[in-house]
Amino acid sequence: MRILSGVQSSGKLHIGNYYGAIRQFVQLQDEADQAYYFIANYHSLNEVRDPKRALELTRDAALSYLALGLDPKKAVLFRQSDVKEVLELNWILGVVTPVAHLERAHSYKDKVAQGKSPDFGLFAYPVLMAADILLYSADEVPVGKDQIQHIEFARDWAVKFNVQYVPGYDPADPEGKERGHAPGILKLPSARIQSTTQTVPGIDGRKMSKSYGNTLDLFGDEKELKKRVMSIKTDSTPVEAPKPVPGDKPSDASLASDVPLYDLLKVVLPESEFRDVETSWRAGGKGYGEYKKLLLEALHTTFGPARKRYAELSADPAELDRILQDGASRARAEASRLMDQVRKAVGIP
Ligand code: ADP
Ligand code: TRP
Secondary structure: OEEEEEEEOOOOOEHHHHHHHHHHHHHHHHHOOEEEEEEEHHHHOOOOOOHHHHHHHHHHHHHHHHHOOOOOOOEEEEEHHHOOHHHHHHHHHHOOOOHHHHHOOHHHHHHHHOOOOOOHHHHOHHHHHHHHHHOOOOOEEEOOHHHHHHHHHHHHHHHHHHHHHOOOEOOOOOOOOOOOOEOOOOOOOEEEOOHHHOOOEOOOOOEOOHHHOOOOEOOOOHHHHHHHHHOOOOOOOOOOOOOOOOOOOOOOOOOOOOOHHHHHHHHHOOHHHHHHHHHHHHHOOOOHHHHHHHHHHHHHHHHHHHHHHHHHHHOOHHHHHHHHHHHHHHHHHHHHHHHHHHHHHHOOO
């Protein structure tokens, strides 16, 4: 089984990225036969238009991955832009991509609804993402819930490509197991979602996202982190009273959580500690301030070692370059094998 995933380098990583994505990456590098992880720095150009910042954020994402436990001996870690074949596959997939699919992409519609005037790059974002996945014949793609549609697109377009270009391909038998059938050139990927932490809420209760400015950053300034934790949105329940617990669904659909402090504690605290929190939360007697302090401490304990490692790695840029170059050459070998087949299939010399 081959796992592949990527994170955009469009801002500093936050705990939503960690619990929604990176934590799974680290676990899976041991479970999967092969793991490919990359920094989606072409995708990030949609948001980061300052070249210096684009370069910095790409390195920062690589550092963050490594500090959080990604092991370049177990997984292939690379920059999207180091494998130019992805742009070639992006184009070739584009010729079998219905515009109607792109028009109903949630990520695109959300950004437009937020008032962003769409450029082609934003519109075509899912095509490049599909190329990222299909180029390496990934079986499973660990991502947060918001990315499921993108993986479904990648499957759809892989089928379209195979139907168009692979003689004997039958979508009902994509691996060509039955007699007379041929396997697809592009392998169909599946999304892999971690169900307990599908959406980590930000300090305002909306989904934690760098575009909302409601994040708790993994490697940011200590003082800022404290300030953010202390400003997590709460109601005016008095100290003695039992605190409200989140319902099955937030009453307001734009929120990821009605009670973000509770849900953040649930995500960050070890299970046994959270059980104690839950008891006192329901009984009353503790104020929100105390719970916030508890969360801050838990963040320090959980991410302290990673912060230390991040500082060490930052001090050795040559080592990071070496790791990235090694990852790039391993990724390129795989990409070039697939692209040979793709070019031949479509008639590109
Ligand atoms: P952002 O929303 O901050 O721009 P990205 O879109 O770059 O984050 O997300 C990178 C990865 O982290 C994706 O796999 C995404 O699903 C996951 N992720 C981001 N925010 C959250 C969140 N609040 N909860 C769970 N997973 C998240
Ligand atoms: N769109 C993903 C995100 O917002 C990043 C990404 C780009 C990605 N290409 C990918 C994730 C391929 C998984 C596989 O986080």
